[in-house]
Amino acid sequence: MKKIISEQAFLLILVSTIIIMTNILGYSMPIRDSILGVGVLAIIALMGLIINKIMSRFIKLPAMMYVSLLGLLLASPVSPVSELVIGTTSNVAFLAPTTALGAFAGISLGKDIKDFAKMSWKLVILTIFVITGTFLGSVTIAHVVLKLTGAI
Amino acid sequence: MKLRIKQYAKIYFVTLILVVVFDSIGTLQFDVGAGQVVILPMVFLIIAGSILGPQILKFFTKEEAELGGSLVLITLAPFMAKMGISAGANLSKLVAVGPALLLQEFGNLATILFSLPLALLLGLGREAIGACYSVNRDSNLALTTDIYGPNAPETKGTFGVYIVGSVVGTIFIGLLSSIVASWNIFHPLALGMASGVGSGVMMSASTGTLGRIYPEFAEDIILMGGVSDMLTGITGIYMAVFVAFPFTKWLYNILEPKIGVEARAAKKAKRTLAKGEVK
Numbered sequence: 001m002k003k004i005i006s007e008q009a010f011l012l013i014l015v016s017t018i019i020i021m022t023n024i025l026g027y028s029m030p031i032r033d034s035i036l037g038v039g040v041l042a043i044i045a046l047m048g049l050i051i052n053k054i055m056s057r058f059i060k061l062p063a064m065m066y067v068s069l070l071g072l073l074l075a076s077p078v079s080p081v082s083e084l085v086i087g088t089t090s091n092v093a094f095l096a097p098t099t100a101l102g103a104f105a106g107i108s109l110g111k112d113i114k115d116f117a118k119m120s121w122k123l124v125i126l127t128i129f130v131i132t133g134t135f136l137g138s139v140t141i142a143h144v145v146l147k148l149t150g151a152i
Numbered sequence: 153m154k155l156r157i158k159q160y161a162k163i164y165f166v167t168l169i170l171v172v173v174f175d176s177i178g179t180l181q182f183d184v185g186a187g188q189v190v191i192l193p194m195v196f197l198i199i200a201g202s203i204l205g206p207q208i209l210k211f212f213t214k215e216e217a218e219l220g221g222s223l224v225l226i227t228l229a230p231f232m233a234k235m236g237i238s239a240g241a242n243l244s245k246l247v248a249v250g251p252a253l254l255l256q257e258f259g260n261l262a263t264i265l266f267s268l269p270l271a272l273l274l275g276l277g278r279e280a281i282g283a284c285y286s287v288n289r290d291s292n293l294a295l296t297t298d299i300y301g302p303n304a305p306e307t308k309g310t311f312g313v314y315i316v317g318s319v320v321g322t323i324f325i326g327l328l329s330s331i332v333a334s335w336n337i338f339h340p341l342a343l344g345m346a347s348g349v350g351s352g353v354m355m356s357a358s359t360g361t362l363g364r365i366y367p368e369f370a371e372d373i374i375l376m377g378g379v380s381d382m383l384t385g386i387t388g389i390y391m392a393v394f395v396a397f398p399f400t401k402w403l404y405n406i407l408e409p410k411i412g413v414e415a416r417a418a419k420k421a422k423r424t425l426a427k428g429e430v431k
Contacts, residue, residue, distance in 0.1 A: 110205015
């Protein structure tokens with residue numbers, strides 16, 4: 001368990017430095033705020049991963065759920081550190097992790113790029129269907145509920 | 153572990169160089185007839201990373217590519233923390249938004265009914281589950297990788313739709329929202345809510361287009377889109393774990409034996425056999 005956690009902490013430090021770079025270069029945020037903000041996010045992420053390791057003995061749920069829930073609780077009005085957490089992370093752009101993500105996703109994709117190339121036109125059609133389905137589903141329900149509640 | 157550190161270091165330094173180069177170039181934005189095309193630096197990194205991989209330039213080995221996959225999840229962890237924080241900070245606002253905004257989140261499930269049969273007809277296997285359970289934006293990619301592991305077919309499905317969505321998503325949703333608006337059957341506020349699919353860039357593209365079509369509602373559309381997008385970010389993960397994934401798997405298990413690739417191949421074989429007997 002210790003070994004897994006120290007490995008994940010090491011990897012989190014690695015990717016955090018790249019996220020900090022993106023936040024500074026791509027989103028023109030101050031250097032100090034970027035380091036502090038990404039640092040806080042990485043600590044919450046690590047805590048979430050540790051909670052997941054402990055909880056997985058009892059119930060198997062995705063680690064990402066604990067990470068997001070922990071962020072939510074720490075920033076909610078009942079949390080004593082909410083202002084600190086919200087304040088320090090406010091200068092981290094939402095999209096800051098995506099550039100590094102793109103690189104790792106691309107590197108991972110590299111091992112089956114030929115499969116993906118073969119599937120490419122199918123994936124394009126499917127993506128268009130998936131987006132259309134989500135949009136139409138949401139707009140229909142939103143419209144009906146707004147009508148029923150008399151909002152429009 | 154020693155060898156691993158060497159491989160991680162290689163991935164790390166290459167990524168760092170690519171990030172510095174493409175983030176300095178920044179996001180490309182240009183107008184086309186129907187809307188705006190937004191190309192984030194990540195799109196170039198996906199292309200660069202995959203070209204360097206074992207099947208093209210062979211700069212990265214297969215094992216290194218697999219390590220890259222495990223880094224995807226680590227990179228998304230701080231993003232999920234940020235999502236959670238933004239939800240917690242806006243908790244009171246979210247409680248106040250009313251039933252329409254909350255219920256339309258269930259509309260996101262409609263896409264499963266819509267796209268899973270198509271995926272099976274196109275010949276996808278278990279990839280279909282990952283590809284169809286959601287609109288497959290960042291938090292969904294984190295979730296699928298987390299549940300199935302970076303090399304599972306389900307993750308490949310999510311990954312594929314995620315990547316195509318990153319490239320064509322913004323332009324397509326802008327187009328889609330203007331087409332749906334032209335039907336004149338949905339209220340602009342409902343269209344605004346539907347724009348929040350769980351991706352900030354796509355939400356802006358859609359609400360931007362709608363704002364131009366309905367200038368008198370522009371402000372409310374952007375507000376609704378923003379809140380709905382945030383809501384998808386929070387509810388999306390629980391919805392996926394407890395509703396969307398189980399439902400998609402259930403539907404897959406029903407449909408796959410009927411219209412899946414193998415089922416259709418078996419039917420075809422049977423028919424040719426029957427024909428043979430007649431002869």
